[in-house]
Amino acid sequence: MNPVYARMGTTIFETMSARARASDAINLGQGFPEAQGPADIIDAAARALAERSNQYPPMLGLPELRQAVADHYARDQGLDLSADEVIVTSGATEALAAALLALVSPGDEVILFQPLYDAYLPLVERAGGVARLVRLSPPDWRITRAMLDAAWTPRTRLIVLNSPLNPSGSMVEEAELAAIAGFCVERDLIAICDEVWEEVTFDGARHRSMIAEAGMRERTIKIGSAGKMFALTGWKVGWMCAAPELAHGLARAHQFLTFTTPPNLQWAVAYGLGRERAWFDGERAALQASRDRLAAGLVAAGYAVLPAPATYFLSIDLTGSGIDLDDVAFCDRLLDEAGVAAIPISAFYAGDAVTDIVRLCFAKSDATLDRAIDRFAAFRRARA
Numbered sequence: 001m002n003p004v005y006a007r008m009g010t011t012i013f014e015t016m017s018a019r020a021r022a023s024d025a026i027n028l029g030q031g032f033p034e035a036q037g038p039a040d041i042i043d044a045a046a047r048a049l050a051e052r053s054n055q056y057p058p059m060l061g062l063p064e065l066r067q068a069v070a071d072h073y074a075r076d077q078g079l080d081l082s083a084d085e086v087i088v089t090s091g092a093t094e095a096l097a098a099a100l101l102a103l104v105s106p107g108d109e110v111i112l113f114q115p116l117y118d119a120y121l122p123l124v125e126r127a128g129g130v131a132r133l134v135r136l137s138p139p140d141w142r143i144t145r146a147m148l149d150a151a152w153t154p155r156t157r158l159i160v161l162n163s164p165l166n167p168s169g170s171m172v173e174e175a176e177l178a179a180i181a182g183f184c185v186e187r188d189l190i191a192i193c194d195e196v197w198e199e200v201t202f203d204g205a206r207h208r209s210m211i212a213e214a215g216m217r218e219r220t221i222k223i224g225s226a227g228k229m230f231a232l233t234g235w236k237v238g239w240m241c242a243a244p245e246l247a248h249g250l251a252r253a254h255q256f257l258t259f260t261t262p263p264n265l266q267w268a269v270a271y272g273l274g275r276e277r278a279w280f281d282g283e284r285a286a287l288q289a290s291r292d293r294l295a296a297g298l299v300a301a302g303y304a305v306l307p308a309p310a311t312y313f314l315s316i317d318l319t320g321s322g323i324d325l326d327d328v329a330f331c332d333r334l335l336d337e338a339g340v341a342a343i344p345i346s347a348f349y350a351g352d353a354v355t356d357i358v359r360l361c362f363a364k365s366d367a368t369l370d371r372a373i374d375r376f377a378a379f380r381r382a383r384a
Ligand code: PMP
Pocket: 031, 090, 091, 092, 093, 094, 117, 162, 166, 194, 196, 224, 225, 226, 227, 228, 233, 236, 237, 238
């Protein structure tokens, strides 16, 4: 086996979900919504399955979906992408793989930020790249120009930026975005921007895409996912957007990874992207209420939580809560003794990990969140 995979275990999400299923625990670990998903989008997929083609769609994606993605970003983020600059992929995961395979040559260095989404590092290494890890830390998870300069070498070719950031639920601020863009332009780097959480933002905060920053239009790959936009994480319909020269290379990698993505789901996502702004606002408001419900319950039970302006995730600060367990020990005991699955943040670090933060997914029904809060409270009382 290739050593990149030989030294690797099963992902923390799969492990925690399997343990949660085996013990009938409440699963706030893996990031998936409890609800079934929007009925009319699911209906649109069912109709497409029965009424439209089930044969290979075009390799770059259905033209209708590519156009819908471009239109959505024009309306929502003020971007000027054309449909030709959108390539449909089997989830953001495939887009990340295609981008890294297309752009990394052996020995190239790639700047990654920790905490990092778990797919990045093995993909970079399997492509022959060398990861240069930049460590971010709570409570703000901020990126500075000094951090970027310290990570750079003459072999650096790419950075991979995830904002809004899973697992922290934070977003890069305007000044950070400008600093990262300035760095990329000065150093002639390409930015792979994982923006799958772009629609899941709260308290009036709006996502800003790197591709709109000065000098970044020709050097950014913007990656999105319908799974997060429409709370349909199992669908694995994603896309990558880039200027024509970059898009050409991305398409070559994509054609030998999955080649296409189920056409029925593509039709349904194209339908979903055409929805009114108000629908997306409504989804955000409902998730924000869930976040606030879990945060209030945890605070009342004696836990300190960090701000969570985006994503499905809220973090407990163990040190701030006065809990003298590290994140892995806390998650183990929480699962075994209280019946709640959570994710230790250290799982998102390849080294020098932050070990006092625990990630919880709040995209759950009120009843599930309330049951989880009761269990957190009992766990805290038992340890107090
Ligand atoms: N990137 C990030 C930051 C994510 O959180 C996820 C999903 N959890 C993905 C990529 C993968 O998205 P998809 O399911 O569309 O492959």
